[in-house]
Amino acid sequence: MSPKASLLVNGPGELWGWARPLCRVMSLRGWTVSIHLLPCPFASGLESEAAARIPGVSSVKGPEGPIKTLISLMAHKADLVVQLGGDLAFGRAMAAFQSVPLACYSYGDKKGLSRCHMVATAFDSMASSMKGLVSVTGDLVSDGLDMDTHRSPWSDYPGDRLVFFPGSRPSIREAAREYLVETVSILRSMREFQFVSLLSPFSLEEEVKRWEERGLNPFTGGTGAVLEGADLAVTQPGTNTLELMHRAVPALVAVPFSFIRKIPLGGLKGMVLSLPGGAALKEKVLRKKAANRRGYLAWPNRISGRELFPEMVGDISPQDLAKGIDRLLRDRDRLEEVRGALRAMAPGGSPASIFCDGLERLIIK
Numbered sequence: 001m002s003p004k005a006s007l008l009v010n011g012p013g014e015l016w017g018w019a020r021p022l023c024r025v026m027s028l029r030g031w032t033v034s035i036h037l038l039p040c041p042f043a044s045g046l047e048s049e050a051a052a053r054i055p056g057v058s059s060v061k062g063p064e065g066p067i068k069t070l071i072s073l074m075a076h077k078a079d080l081v082v083q084l085g086g087d088l089a090f091g092r093a094m095a096a097f098q099s100v101p102l103a104c105y106s107y108g109d110k111k112g113l114s115r116c117h118m119v120a121t122a123f124d125s126m127a128s129s130m131k132g133l134v135s136v137t138g139d140l141v142s143d144g145l146d147m148d149t150h151r152s153p154w155s156d157y158p159g160d161r162l163v164f165f166p167g168s169r170p171s172i173r174e175a176a177r178e179y180l181v182e183t184v185s186i187l188r189s190m191r192e193f194q195f196v197s198l199l200s201p202f203s204l205e206e207e208v209k210r211w212e213e214r215g216l217n218p219f220t221g222g223t224g225a226v227l228e229g230a231d232l233a234v235t236q237p238g239t240n241t242l243e244l245m246h247r248a249v250p251a252l253v254a255v256p257f258s259f260i261r262k263i264p265l266g267g268l269k270g271m272v273l274s275l276p277g278g279a280a281l282k283e284k285v286l287r288k289k290a291a292n293r294r295g296y297l298a299w300p301n302r303i304s305g306r307e308l309f310p311e312m313v314g315d316i317s318p319q320d321l322a323k324g325i326d327r328l329l330r331d332r333d334r335l336e337e338v339r340g341a342l343r344a345m346a347p348g349g350s351p352a353s354i355f356c357d358g359l360e361r362l363i364i365k
Helices: 012-028 046-054 066-075 086-097 140-145 170-186 207-215 225-229 240-246 256-262 267-273 276-290 298-305 320-330 332-345 351-364
Strands: 004-009 032-037 057-061 081-085 102-105 120-121 160-163 194-200 232-235 251-258 309-314
Touching: 004 012, 012 032, 012 046, 012 081, 012 140, 012 351, 032 046, 032 066, 046 057, 066 086, 081 086, 081 351, 086 102, 102 351, 120 267, 120 351, 140 225, 140 240, 140 351, 160 320, 170 194, 170 207, 170 320, 194 225, 225 240, 232 240, 232 320, 240 251, 240 298, 240 332, 251 256, 251 320, 298 332, 309 320, 320 332
Parallel strands: 004 032, 004 081, 032 057, 081 102, 102 120, 160 194, 160 232, 232 251, 251 309
Antiparallel strands: none
16 A cells, blocks of 8 residues: 655645655655645635646645644544645644654744654755754755746747746735836847746736736746746745756846835734734835845855845836846856856755655654
8 A cells, every 4th residue: 555645735835846846756656645735824826726736646635724724634644744834833733643754844944843753955054054953855946847848938039038037926926017017128228138927827817917918928837947048037035046046047136125015924923014004014124124134035145155146125126127137148257157156056866856765764664
């Protein structure tokens, strides 16, 4: 009988970047894999449908409220619980109730890791910030990129190939749309280029249509497909900067303060700041935090300890951004240097397979 694994997945990023490649590898090794979608304030509502399309998934549960989620987890039999993001209270409760091992994959330290039978992360620099014994298995996101087999959006049009990452949250993409219309218009006066706006695979058809109507060339076929052949990306901080690293695509990281009220916050702080008058308070809090920040925002910069991806944070106008893009594209030597550094940082092998090796050892013991 094949072993049964329950993957507890927190949000759209963890589902597509982590669970998708892990499910494929585990199913090929004979596991029966179930996905349980945890409550997530940043969910799009399309995660359940998307999870059901992932190769190797036998069933999908959730998302529901916290109490119903716990009841569902207790009722589902498994030989192993694997938590990918979110509050570890869910994974700990399920594993304890069923007396099975609990494994967790994380990019950083979090409450409850010491109660896990296995903790894995992507890079040594991430492991150094986490307490206890941590296995560095590599970045699951890199395996996910190989699953993006959609046809490339690029044409033979002359000029550089530019990818815009307008954000994973609908509210931020909404704020970014007109900003990018103006940025593209200004950049057109400076140089020839073709571009794609990479939208989330969880974007609604209505949203994609709005981007098409504004001439922003939306693409939902997956990051791996669009990065093949790209010369430069313009992005916000997040997991997408790791995807760029794995495909050795240079990037400009931009955090315009004009979007700052749209940045979602989770937990109690997010609830408080969502009350009337909270938007202005949120802007004040985030501006102060940005002004006092130390270190880098983009993962490749944090891992390498140097600014491979230039970071623009503050009151950035579309003209400022267009000038920054043009300046980077003109510096060919710098772009090639960054590509070389990114290639050196991205390890070989299959992180999902390495992680799965460790999971199999848990149930053999």
